[in-house]
Amino acid sequence: MGQQTTTRATIFDVAQRASVSIKTVSRVVNREPNVRDKTRQKVEQAIAELQYRPDSSARNLARQRSHLIGLIYDDPAAYELPSSGYIIRMQQGALRACRERMHELLIHPCNPRERGVGATLRNLIESARLAGVVLAPPLSNMTRLVRAIQETGTPFVRISPGLKVRNDRCVATNDLEISADMVDHLASLGHERIAFISGDDTHLAVGNRYDGYREGLRRNGLKLIPELVVAGDNSFDSGAAAARQLLGLDARPTAVFCANDDMAAGVVRAASKLGVSIPDQISVTGFDDIVMARQMDPRLTTIRQPLARMTERAVKMLLQGDGSDLFECIPAELKIRESTGPAPRY
Amino acid sequence: MGQQTTTRATIFDVAQRASVSIKTVSRVVNREPNVRDKTRQKVEQAIAELQYRPDSSARNLARQRSHLIGLIYDDPAAYELPSSGYIIRMQQGALRACRERMHELLIHPCNPRERGVGATLRNLIESARLAGVVLAPPLSNMTRLVRAIQETGTPFVRISPGLKVRNDRCVATNDLEISADMVDHLASLGHERIAFISGDDTHLAVGNRYDGYREGLRRNGLKLIPELVVAGDNSFDSGAAAARQLLGLDARPTAVFCANDDMAAGVVRAASKLGVSIPDQISVTGFDDIVMARQMDPRLTTIRQPLARMTERAVKMLLQGDGSDLFECIPAELKIRESTGPAPRY
DNA sequence: GTGAAAGCGCTAACAC
């Protein structure tokens, strides 16, 4: 064993050793038809003996495209956020599909507020000749970026762009529907004064959660009480602040639906500081199912998006080639845990 | 605007347009010397007009190496763990260095328990001709994997291998020292019965934390009390279980030092269930500074490894070329928060 | 079924 002293074997070396032409070797390596079984075996043996590994650069150059998938997502200024779970789950799904299809994953967080992101993105995509690009939310709903990618002509898929999309491919989840389902859950527990803490609205898909909340109220015959809707910014602290506001109301809500789990955690914290018990006095729900949701006390009722599966699907669409599916929806799941319970009777 | 209808400009097109040879264009693009200012400008203008972007595949083929850095880490079976924060922070550091050096980052989680990881890794590294590889813990202390990478002859850096390393480069932190410092902190608060909950010992660097604990006891003139050392497995639940055991003791510890934050969170949970108040009756500390550490109540005293900076440094070492630094240590930081306080007097 | 030869777009010696 030890260091690789001699130079690496090329397709020529293999061809020579197997007494065939390089084209035949190429056929074997790429699993193309029209190779006699016996020839194939000879070649395979030569490959094994020589430890031959095709050179991706050469292959990419000849093929005019790489075996790289780019995963592009928002680079949070404060990286250290629960958003990390979000990102990891997307990566995980993308990686699954990549492995299966013999591709590799390039990650490329970027700051959409920066000048020249579009150009940088184009540069990356074209220079590296990415085989495809997955655009994560909230970038997936930013026209400038989408356009920049379109201009490269490289296949791409958007994740949860948060609105209906004209021509290009995307995979989403049923944010709106599932949010309404959450209201159903609350309503079925007897809640009538259900508050909502909204999130960051540059993230269109997060906006859908509010629409779902309203739809849920509507279909349960509940009316929207303006003072029960308060704006958050997706952060723990904004959730806590909103909770203090809601709990200070003369007519308190009996349930709070938060547009994400971080804010829900903030609500839980604020409530417990005020001696308000969950879920006895107030029910709390989130959205995202972050790791902490299962470690909180009480464990948080929330909604889980199939992020990994969505991204996996996205990469597969990319590598499929056929423009068959333009849009795919993978439903989210209600995770009913301990932070929701029957409405208190006053 | 719009789609790229015509074929992409190559270096020839640029050369022709600027009335120079391709070599000159190459010089300009690669910022090589020996180009007259005026010539350079002509070329740059042609590049701009033609929207020329060098093709990485071609460049990589000619240079015999890519512009890709591989970040290789353990692919947890249950991915959905606080470890996600760990991974994200390493990625962030690696990305910072990559961007600065005009490289791209390939992520490659892998399962070291799987057969053939070594071969797969070699295959990736050689096929893609990675410019360099960063190996994260605990993979960085697995001989089989390290060897596989060595055999490719590709430059690599190990992160926190957890032990002194012979010849190859690595960047680590002062796990042991900082753990001893944590004991100093506890001792200075008057604690004498300090428990330790150990972690997963396939992760050598985590093992160092225990050594640091002992060193801390020693230098504070405290003796190691065997019944106060209990084995955990890095999980929240194992922390909670250990806590129940420790709190059941006739002579309880007044402080618990956990080898990671998840276990510390478990301890906090178990203690509060048992009505033991933190830090009044017992102090708790962790290691890692996961996101939750700052959102717990009380906020957790812990240790923060400079993971991002470590990985950033690693990538820079890779791209530096000169084998100057073989080993680099970036110190961790004590984060003293609310979960530690003066030892109770009985 | 198999092979010969012409690229793919760039870098790197070396010549001028």
Next chain:
DNA sequence: GTGTTAGCGCTTTCAC
């Protein structure tokens, strides 16, 4: 300072 030319290791077209 600048240009010529020969690769880099593969895929692809087309002939056999």
